[in-house]
Amino acid sequence: MTEKKQLPLRDRQITSRILISAVGSLLAKKGFKGLGVNAVAREAGVDKVLIYRYFDGLPGLIAAFAQQEDFWPSTREMAGGDLEQFSGLPLDEKLSMFTASFIQALKKRPLTRAIMAWEMIEPNELTEELERVREESIMTFFQMFFAKDKTGIDLQALVMLVGAALSYLVIRSDNIDVYGGLDLATDQGWDRISSVVNMVIQRVIPQE
Amino acid sequence: MTEKKQLPLRDRQITSRILISAVGSLLAKKGFKGLGVNAVAREAGVDKVLIYRYFDGLPGLIAAFAQQEDFWPSTREMAGGDLEQFSGLPLDEKLSMFTASFIQALKKRPLTRAIMAWEMIEPNELTEELERVREESIMTFFQMFFAKDKTGIDLQALVMLVGAALSYLVIRSDNIDVYGGLDLATDQGWDRISSVVNMVIQRVIPQE
DNA sequence: TGCTTATATCACCAACAGGTGACATGCGTC
DNA sequence: GACGCATGTCACCTGTTGGTGATATAAGCA
Known part of the structure; x- marks a missing residue:
């Protein structure tokens, strides 16, 4: 039980990193509801005044967090990992690949989902910035x-439209297991969703 | 300027209604961020203790609010207003009608959108109840x-899938004007979205 | 050694939250 | 009229929040 008083590190870089990662773990644990100056400082085991000194407040800290995290999948990831190969695929296969990659990318990013949900109810300077990055990435x-x-x-x-549907369903899967009879909790359920998207793609894209 | 001291009504029914409608206007003004006992009481111009006496706390009050509001479109509304006529339509036209009605139903319900967004970040007993009602309605x-x-x-x-996509886009339209290049702020933008859904329907549903 | 500076803590503030007990006031009944 | 009860107000509690000024201490340097 010697945890009461860790000796201070006196290293700005390390302390900053501790604060940034505290944002991450707090976000994962409590979502944005419990994300305040006091809570972050407590989580980091550090005085809250450092948030103001090093990051000029909580928004600055969150901005730093968002920058260092890969909270949004890269173009390469959305293409299934190999840009060369992807660009050679026929259109319908591109779309199928994108669908599968997009689902996987979101499923493995709980923080991204939390931020996406957050953006819907609390638009502010920060969420606008994240939004801008994402819009740009998608469009590229x-x-x-x-x-x-x-x-x-x-x-x-x-x-x-497909992206919107998948985003919604993945975000919802954090809170509910069933949406309109669709099973969001198991891989089989997601296979069903992928299948219907692929079916649509096959029937909509003119085959050459 | 004689607004300072309204004489008390001393009518539980009326006061209760005032409280309930205060939840609505506060929700519309500030969203769920500013929804607390104190704020609701202030908005209603009534002492907060009445929230505990009449509704046993804020959750009870919100539940009462949700019950009296038609926060979710009826089966009839989703069918375009006329169940008889709707049931006689061919499948593809049913789907098109549903798409259009669903968009309209959500667009004219700001509180429903707020609640839907809320459910994504703060699951609790109340949102679960709303969720249950909605799931049942959709399935019916x-x-x-x-x-x-x-x-x-x-x-x-x-x-x-279509419902998920439309839900997501309508909710997003409260905060952003453009999603992936789609214009969410104008009727033309929504016509484009409807069109692509209809195109999918036409190509996917086997024509008789 | 002594000095400066960066690093971190502490103590405190005002504002606000949810929640409760004591009290005032009006209404219906006997 | 006098009583009881429902309705409503008020004062106050505790805990938490965001934010800041004063202070301790370790590190680097002359």
């Missing part, structure tokens, strides 16, 4: 791989 | 009109 991905289609269908709207 | 609607299809496709998953 889309332009890169889907822009030059000549299918005659509104591919962009279709992709975004 | 689906069973009633889409259960007996013989199309061979996973109609349920398709409908729920």
Whole structure:
């Protein structure tokens, strides 16, 4: 029981990192509800005044957290890991690959889901910034791989619609097990969702 | 300026209604962030102790609010207003009608959107109850009109996928104007979204 | 050694939260 | 009128929040 009084590190870099990672663990534990100056400082085992000194307040700290975390999947990840190979695929396979990758990317990022949910109820400078990064990332991905289609269908709207549906379902899966009869808690349930998306893709994309 | 001291009504029913409607206006003004005992009492211009006496606390008050509001569209509304007519439509037109009605129903219910967003970050007894009502409503609607299809496709998953996408986009439209290049702020933007859903429906549903 | 500076803690503040017990006041009944 | 009861107000409690000024202490340097 010698935990009462850790000797201070007196190292700004390390202390800063401790604070940043405290944001992460607190976010994972309690969500954004319990994310305050006092709580973060407690979690980090450090005085809250350091948040003001080093990050100029909580927003600054959260911004630092968001920057260092890969809270949003990269273009490469959304393409299934291999950009070269991806760009060579036919359109329908690209879409299927994107669907599967997107689900996986969100499922393994609890913090991203928490932030996405947060954005819906508390828009502020910070969420706007995160939002901007994401919008840009999505658009880059889309332009890169889907822009030059000549299918005659509104591919962009279709992709975004699928993205919206998957985002919603993954976020919901944190709180509920069933949505409209769809099982969100098991891999089989997600297979079913992937399947229907793929079915739509197959019937909508003109085969060459 | 004689507003300082309204004479007390001394009518439990009326006072209760005032409290309930205060929840609504506060929710519309500030969202769930500022929804506390003190704030509601202030908004209602009434002492907060009455919340405990009449509703046994804030959860009870919110429950009362949720019950009296039509926070979730009825089966009839989702069917476009006329159940008879709706049930006579071919499957693809049913789906198109549902899509349009669902968008409209959510767009005109800011409180429903707020509650839906709230459910994603603060699951509790109350949100679970609202959730249950909604799940039941959706399933009833689906069973009633889409259960007996013989199309061979996973109609349920398709409908729920569309519902998820639309829910997400409408909720997002409260905070952002553009999602993945889709315009969420204008009717034209929503026409585009409806169109792509209808296109999917046309190509996916086997025509007779 | 002694000095400066960065690092971190502590003590405190005002504002607000949820919650409760004591009290005032009006209404219906006998 | 006098009583009891429902309705409503008030004062106050404890705990927590965001925020800040004063202070201790370790590290680096002359």
